[in-house]
Structure formats: C-alpha cells, structure tokens
Amino acid sequence: GIQVEQSPPDLILQEGANSTLRCNFSDSVNNLQWFHQNPWGQLINLFYIPSGTKQNGRLSATTVATERYSLLYISSSQTTDSGVYFCAGGYSSASKIIFGSGTRLSIRP
C-alpha cells in the first residue's frame, strides 16, 4: 500500500515567517489532499491537489505527480495557523486515502 512521509515533523516559527511543508509518497497517487487539524481536533480541508498548483489566500500547494511529492506553502504566518498539517493520498478519487504522520506547526507571537 501507499506510504506517506511528511517533513519536518515539528516546526516552530515567529509570526510573519514563511514555511514550506513537504509530503513524499511511495507510489503514484491520483488523489491527494492537504488538511489542517486545529487544537480541538477538527480537520479542515485545505487543498485537493493531485497535480499542479493551487492558491488560497496565504496558503498555496504544489504537487509534482511524476516525482511523487507535494509541497504546502504558508506565507506571513499567524498564530491561528498553529496546529498539525496532514497530507493524505490515494490511488484514485474513489479510493480510501492514507495519512502521513503530520507536521506540527507552532507560530509564536
């Protein structure tokens, strides 16, 4: 099955800094999503991005499907960006998705 590796596992930044989170897949995936889990446990959908680049405000993501990785960029970090960021992938849009181990982001004021 698919294995998903995320890096870095932990990241501590000052407010206003930029960050890049990475997700590597052991196999080609046609279903790739990024999530933010807030301190109360709720997962928030950030991007559905099996390939290409998308942007939503201060967040953007790029997936290079041929090289089996995806990047999540956070610019001008705010304290509300703190939490755990997960990527997850699956073989198809109809299949189950496997989660990476997450990146725990802490933004200090």
Add this chain to the structure above:
Amino acid sequence: GAVVSQHPSWVICKSGTSVKIECRSLDFQATTMFWYRQFPKQSLMLMATSNEGSKATYEQGVEKDKFLINHASLTLSTLTVTSAHPEDSSFYICSAREELAGGNTQYFGPGTRLTVL
C-alpha cells in the same frame, strides 16, 4: 456546504459497555463514509470504509465484531464499539466524500473523544 457532523462529541463509559457514534452528512449524500481512529499526537489511522446498503470494508487488524459499522442511509453511518475496554479509548473521526455531486474531496466530522474507564 459539505458539512459532516458527529454525535456525541465526547463520551465516557465503563469497561464492558457498548458505545454508538453517529456520523451524518448534513447537506450532501454520501454512498461512502470512512471511520478513523487517532491516538494522542499520532496520525489518523483508517479503520474501515462504510458503504451504504452493504457491508463495511475493514482494514487489516481491525476487529469487525468489535467495531460494528452500519450505513443505513445516504446521510448516516454509525460506529458501535462493543464491549469497550480502556485500550479502546481514542479520538474517533468520520469522513464522507461528496461523490454523488461529482466531488472528490473527503470532508471530516469534528470527532468523538471516547474514554473507557
């Protein structure tokens, strides 16, 4: 749109009792829902795929007789933890895919925190 609810949000029960958790898609229909378990500071582990009108598909190592799943309608799936023990204490999260509208994204419920004494 695309809201998924779970009930209850937290539950404390005695060892040996059964607990039922509901997962509802509020504004869309889902033939497929997923159940995950998350231990503190760990990732989400898929337990099973819930299929409307048919049996659930369990991941390897998940006891189907202990974690009963029923997907009786296009908006409701339930997970029953039978004869719960302290090691079953965890954060249980469901998700649903908005597939009937052509969507590919999974939307997640807020989770249910189960504590077994």
